[in-house]
Each structure stands twice: as C-alpha cells, then as structure tokens.
Amino acid sequence: MNWIAAALVLILLVSLPFVLMKFGKIGEYWVWVSTEMIIMGLFAMSLNLILGFGGMVSFGHAAFFGVGAYTVALLMKKASVPFYLALAAAPLVAAIAATIIGWFCVRLIGLYFSILTLAFGQLLYMIVFQWYTFTGGDDGIHGIPRPEILTPTNYYLLCLLIFVMCFMLMRMIVNSSFGLTIRTVRENMERSKFIGINVRSYQWLNFIIAGAFAGLSGGLFAELNRFAQTEFLHWSKSAEPILASLVGGMYSLVGPAIGAAVLMFLKIILQQAHKALIETWAIVLGCILLLVVLFAPSGLVGIYRKVFSKSE
Amino acid sequence: MAKPVLEVVNLSKSFDGAQVFNDISYTVEEGELSSIIGPNGAGKTTMFNLITGHLVPDRGEVLFMGQDIVGKQPFEIVKLGMARAFQRTSIFPRMSVLENVVTTIITREHGNLNMFKAFRKRDKVYSEAYELLKSVELEGMAERQSGVLAHGNQKRLDIAIALALKPKLLLLDEPTAGMSPEERKQTVELVKNLWERLDLTMLFIEHDMDIVFGISQKVRVLCYKTLLAEGTPEQISANPQVIEAYLGEEV
Numbered sequence: 001m002n003w004i005a006a007a008l009v010l011i012l013l014v015s016l017p018f019v020l021m022k023f024g025k026i027g028e029y030w031v032w033v034s035t036e037m038i039i040m041g042l043f044a045m046s047l048n049l050i051l052g053f054g055g056m057v058s059f060g061h062a063a064f065f066g067v068g069a070y071t072v073a074l075l076m077k078k079a080s081v082p083f084y085l086a087l088a089a090a091p092l093v094a095a096i097a098a099t100i101i102g103w104f105c106v107r108l109i110g111l112y113f114s115i116l117t118l119a120f121g122q123l124l125y126m127i128v129f130q131w132y133t134f135t136g137g138d139d140g141i142h143g144i145p146r147p148e149i150l151t152p153t154n155y156y157l158l159c160l161l162i163f164v165m166c167f168m169l170m171r172m173i174v175n176s177s178f179g180l181t182i183r184t185v186r187e188n189m190e191r192s193k194f195i196g197i198n199v200r201s202y203q204w205l206n207f208i209i210a211g212a213f214a215g216l217s218g219g220l221f222a223e224l225n226r227f228a229q230t231e232f233l234h235w236s237k238s239a240e241p242i243l244a245s246l247v248g249g250m251y252s253l254v255g256p257a258i259g260a261a262v263l264m265f266l267k268i269i270l271q272q273a274h275k276a277l278i279e280t281w282a283i284v285l286g287c288i289l290l291l292v293v294l295f296a297p298s299g300l301v302g303i304y305r306k307v308f309s310k311s312e
Numbered sequence: 313m314a315k316p317v318l319e320v321v322n323l324s325k326s327f328d329g330a331q332v333f334n335d336i337s338y339t340v341e342e343g344e345l346s347s348i349i350g351p352n353g354a355g356k357t358t359m360f361n362l363i364t365g366h367l368v369p370d371r372g373e374v375l376f377m378g379q380d381i382v383g384k385q386p387f388e389i390v391k392l393g394m395a396r397a398f399q400r401t402s403i404f405p406r407m408s409v410l411e412n413v414v415t416t417i418i419t420r421e422h423g424n425l426n427m428f429k430a431f432r433k434r435d436k437v438y439s440e441a442y443e444l445l446k447s448v449e450l451e452g453m454a455e456r457q458s459g460v461l462a463h464g465n466q467k468r469l470d471i472a473i474a475l476a477l478k479p480k481l482l483l484l485d486e487p488t489a490g491m492s493p494e495e496r497k498q499t500v501e502l503v504k505n506l507w508e509r510l511d512l513t514m515l516f517i518e519h520d521m522d523i524v525f526g527i528s529q530k531v532r533v534l535c536y537k538t539l540l541a542e543g544t545p546e547q548i549s550a551n552p553q554v555i556e557a558y559l560g561e562e563v
Contacts, residue, residue: 175430177418184415187404194364194402195416195473196390205425 013160017153028152032224035156037264038163039220041257044244045170046213051242052250053174054206055186057114059238060121063101064094064211066233068218070128073141073228083147087219094215095208097124102207106200109189118235125233140229144222159220163257166213171253173209182206243285247292249299258300263288314341316375317481317513318363323372325355325362332358334537336372340481345507345514347524350534351557356517357399359534360483364396365389377480395479399486399517401466403473405459409450412458412469413441416476441476447509448472448502464495468502475506484516488523496520500527525549533557 016034020027043065050056068090075086101120108116128135135141150158173179185192185199192199222228231237240263241256248259263285271278296303318340325333332355340346350356361367363374365386374382381389404412417437431437445451448468453461458469467487474482487503488496504527507514518524524531525545533540533548535557541548548554 172430173427175432176427177429177431177434178425178427180411180415180418180431183407184404184419187406188402191398191402191404191473193386194390194396194398195477196387196419198385198387 010164014157017156021153031152031156033264033268035152035159035224036221037261038156038159038257039217039224040240040244040260040264042163042166042220043214043217044241044248044256044260045167045253046210046217047241048245048250048253048256049170049173049182049210049213050203050206051245052252052256053179053186054182054203054210056203056207057242058105058117058207058210059114059235059242060101060117060119060124061210061214061241062233062235062237063117063121063124064098064214065218065221065237066124066128066228066230067097068094068215069222069228069232070135070141070218071215072219072222073144074135076144077141083145083150083223087216087223090219091212091216094218095212097215098208098211099204102204102211106203106207118238121233121235121238125230125235128233129230135230138230140227142227144226144228146223146226150223155224159224162216162220166216167254167257170213174253178202178205243289245299247288247299249301251298252301255299255301262300314343316340317342317344317377318515319373319375320363321373321375323362323374324370325358325367326370331537333362333369336534336539338532338539338542340513340515342513343511344529345504345527346516346530346532347528348515348517348532348534349519349521349524354534355537356534357485360396360485360517363483364394390477393478393480394483395474395477395481396483397467397470397474397485397487399489401463401470403458403466403469405457407458408455409445409458409461409469410438410441410454413444413472413476414438416473417441420477444472444476447475447506464491464499467491467499471502471506475510479512481513481515484514486517486519488518488520496523503527 017031020030020034023030047058047061050058071090071093072086075081075089076083081089101117105113105116105120129137131137181197181202185197185202189199218232221232241260244260244263245256246259247263248257249255266284266288267278267281270281270284292299298305316339320339321337323333323336324331348356348359358367362369365381365384365388369382373380376389376392376394379392381392404415407415414431414434414437417440418431418434421437442451442454445454448471450465450468450472453465458466461469471484471487484503488499491499500523503514503516506512528545530543531545531548532542533554540557541551541554543551
C-alpha cells in the first residue's frame with residue numbers, strides 16, 4: 001500500500017466537509033451524502049470479508065446492518081441509552097445475530113449457503129415488520145435523539161474516524177494468518193480440509209466478524225437518518241454491498257468502499273440532473289455491471305492496478 | 313518387527329446398494345513404500361476417501377497409529393499425521409506457489425486463529441516453505457501464481473503441500489496421472505527420493521505397472537470388491553489370479 005497516497009486521500013476526506021460547508025444548503029446536503037457514502041462503504045467492506053476474501057456469497061447481509069440500526073434506535077429511543085454506548089452495542093448485538101444465523105448457514109456451501117442467508121435475512125425482516133409493539137412495524141422508529149455536539153460536519157468526521165479504524169482493523173485481519181486461512185478456504189475448500197483446516201469454524205468466525213462490522217455501519221446509518229425502518233433489513237439492501245463490491249473490486253479491501261461511493265455518486269448525479277432520470281437508474285446500473293463483469297472483473301481497483309501495473 | 317501405521321480391518325462400503333468393498337483388511341507398516349493397484353473402477357480413490365475421513369465406511373475399522381479414526385473429520389485426521397495428494401491436482405490456484413505451502417505450514421504449526429500478526433512477517437515459515445519447494449524442484453517458481461503452472465509442476469506442488477504437513481503417512485493418488493513419459497520418470501525419482509530422505513510411510517495408487525513394480529516394496533491388488541492379492545512385486549506378477557483378473561488384459 002502506498003502510504004503517501006493514503007495520507008493524501010485522508011487529508012482530502014478530512015477537509016471535505018469544511019469546504020462543502022462554504023456552499024450553504026447544497027453543501028450541507030453533500031456533507032450528508034458523503035457521510036452516507038462512508039457508512040455504505042463500511043457496510044460494503046464488511047460484506048466483502050466473506051464475499052471477496054471468504055468466497056461466500058451472502059444475500060442476507062442487510063440483516064446485520066438492520067440489527068445494528070435497530071439496536072441503536074431501540075436503545076436510544078426506548079431505554080434512553082447515550083449514543084456512544086448504543087453505537088458500541090450495535091456491532092455486539094449484530095455479532096450475536098450472526099453467530100446464530102451463521103451457525104446454520106456455514107453448514108451449507110455455494111448456492112445453498114446463499115439461499116439460506118437470504119431466507120434468514122427475510123425472516124428477520126418479517127419479524128421486525130410484524131412485531132409492531134417492539135419495533136414499530138412498517139412505521140419504523142423515528143426521532144432518534146442526536147447529541148448536540150454532532151453537527152453534520154462532526155458526524156461526518158466521526159463516521160470517517162470509525163471508518164478508518166475499521167479499515168485498519170480489517171486490514172490487519174486480512175493480512176493475518178486468519179486472513180490467509182480464509183483465502184485458502186476460498187481458493188479450494190476441499191483441499192483446505194485436507195491440510196487440516198476446520199473449514200466450517202473459520203467460515204463461521206469470518207461470518208460473525210463481517211456481521212459485527214455490518215452492525216456498526218447500520219448503527220451509524222440509523223443515527224445519520226435519525227430513524228430505523230424495516231427497509232434496512234430488506235433483501236434489496238443486501239444487494240447493495242454485493243454490487244458495490246463487484247464495481248469496486250472484490251479482491252481488495254478498499255475496493256467495495258470505493259464501489260459504494262461511486263455508485264451512490266452516480267445515482268445522485270442522475271437524480272440531480274433531472275428528477276425523472278432516476279427512473280432510468282436500474283438501466284444505468286445494469287450497464288455499469290455489464291461493463292464491469294465483461295471487461296474489468298476485478299473492478300475499479302483492478303483497473304487502477306493494471307494502469308499502475310501493480311500485482312495483487 | 314515394524315509397527316503398523318495404518319490398519320484396515322474388515323472394511324465394507326456400498327453406494328446406493330451397489331457394493332464397492334466387501335470385508336477388506338490390510339496393514340501398512342511403518343517406513344513402508346507400498347502401493348494399491350486395480351483396474352478402473354475398482355475403487356482405489358474410494359479407498360483413500362475412506363481412510364482420510366472423506367467417506368465413512370458402512371462396516372469395519374480404520375486404525376491410524378493404533379487409534380480408531382472412523383467417523384473423524386478429514387481435518388482431524390490430518391492433524392493426527394496423515395496427508396494426501398490428489399489424483400486431480402488440488403492446489404490453491406490464485407495464490408503464489410510459495411503461499412500454497414506457507415498457508416499449509418501455518419495451519420500445521422501456529423494454528424491460524426491469530427488475527428494480529430501479518431503472515432508475511434513469519435520468516436521461519438517462509439524459509440521452511442522455500443526449503444520444501446527446493447526439495448520438489450519448484451523453488452524457481454516460488455513467486456508465480458500456482459494456477460498458471462504446467463500440469464506436472466502443479467502435481468509436484470500438490471505433493472509439496474502434503475509434505476508441508478510433516479505427515480507420518482503420505483497417501484499419493486496417482487502421482488504421475490496425466491504426465492508425459494519424461495515427467496513420469498522424474499516424478500517417480502522424486503517420490504523415491506523423498507521416501508528415502510524423509511522419515512515417511514508412503515502408500516500410493518498407480519495405474520502404470522512399470523512404476524508400481526519399480527518402486528514398491530509391497531503391492532496390493534484391489535479387484536472384485538476385495539483385496540485379491542498382497543505381496544512383493546515379484547509375488548504379485550507371478551500370481552495367477554492377478555494375471556487373469558488384471559494383468560492379463562494388458563500383457
């Protein structure tokens with residue numbers, strides 16, 4: 001990794017909200033968008049721990065995003081827990097959910113694993129949807145309090161700080177013996193068993209770690225919007241990090257975050273250009289995916305590496 | 313008297329009612345270099361799958377170093393000291409040749425739950441892996457992506473992965489399958505060399521009679537769901553039953 005480039009990007013990201021805030025209302029809107037990009041980037045990176053590094057395609061990752069969001073919403077709204085504690089609880093509760101769901105899912109492989117994650121995701125969605133007295137059903141939970149110190153700029157900076165910390169943490173995991181083992185299992189599951197790897201345990205643990213990071217991003221997202229709603233757990237939410245990983249590059253750590261930001265940016269530009277154009281988003285997205293899959297299977301990071309001829 | 317490393321006792325297995333093995337028993341002794349032969353479909357690879365825990369026998373026992381291993385998972389049996397190389401080469405294609413071996417050594421040695429230390433900083437593991445690649449003559453390709461190697465080299469990497477486990481018993485499933493005659497000769501030399509140099513018990517499956525009779529101390533013939541014969545290469549090639557059942561077709 002190129003440290004100078006990383007430092008430059010970080011300086012740019014830190015100064016971004018201060019520049020944007022000079023542009024009044026529009027600027028504030030873009031600070032909000034940038035914050036969402038960071039959160040969605042974290043969500044996409046969390047999925048990629050199992051998708052790109054683990055080779056497990058989960059269609060139910062939004063379950064943990066949603067659990068994190070509802071943890072923050074319920075703790076703050078119903079138990080008046082302060083924001084920072086509620087936020088700390090989000091990855092823990094999501095990890096517990098991932099422990100239970102993962103225990104079942106890693107028993108299956110390939111397509112069956114994917115379908116089971118989808119089923120569990122939708123099951124959780126239905127529970128949140130139906131349990132009106134606890135979760136507010138399809139009304140969701142609104143009016144999550146916001147600590148005064150968290151102005152849009154400060155909240156952006158908090159999210160950026162958490163993102164960078166998570167990035168460093170995931171980077172450490174991916175480069176560790178554990179990370180190597182996860183890649184080994186992805187490359188050849190059968191052979192992994194015959195070099196003495198307890199495949200299921202490692203997949204399970206990886207699933208839990210990914211779930212915890214997703215829960216944290218969900219918690220941040222709930223506070224950003226100041227509400228939590230069932231849509232956060234819906235399967236279409238699970239698709240977002242998959243698409244982001246594809247576009248950004250599955251075989252790198254930061255790729256999915258870049259993919260998430262780029263996709264969101266394009267979508268909003270389209271929306272800003274003309275309200276009616278948002279109807280065509282699905283077509284635009286389809287074309288982007290087509291191009292990526294056909295010509296750049298390693299995504300934007302893959303293109304970058306090719307241009308600067310860096311190997312993996 | 314050498315002690316037994318692997319004991320197969322009254323082993324039976326059938327798939328969907330079709331019997332593959334009926335009451336097979338044999339013993340592999342420590343330090344032995346022996347082989348299993350048999351016509352196509354005799355169940356040679358199935359035999360390995362039963363020994364390594366990939367399949368569970370219907371009846372019978374498999375003892376490894378005196379311990380019953382039936383019902384154990386493959387990864388547990390590996391940890392007891394049994395390693396295997398595959399007929400259809402089985403490596404980690406998107407990783408470098410060196411990493412293929414490194415990940416195996418890390419699995420064997422350190423356990424891989426460590427999330428804090430970068431695996432690239434494990435110098436000892438890297439130097440051991442490099443030495444191992446030397447022993448199978450792949451050190452020149454250490455940094456290449458293993459998936460793009462020629463078939464013969466992948467096959468040798470497969471063996472290197474198995475050796476990286478420092479096994480007591482090494483099972484080789486047709487180590488020369490799909491190779492040119494020249495590569496075959498080299499691989500046979502390599503296998504024999506490794507066996508002589510390392511403190512290893514080897515059991516291999518092979519198609520090619522010249523290879524089997526050339527290097528095995530003991531040959532076992534699988535045929536008609538049973539162990540048809542067992543003995544030295546000389547005894548086997550003189551056994552009328554074997555000649556009729558198996559060699560007869562080819563000679």
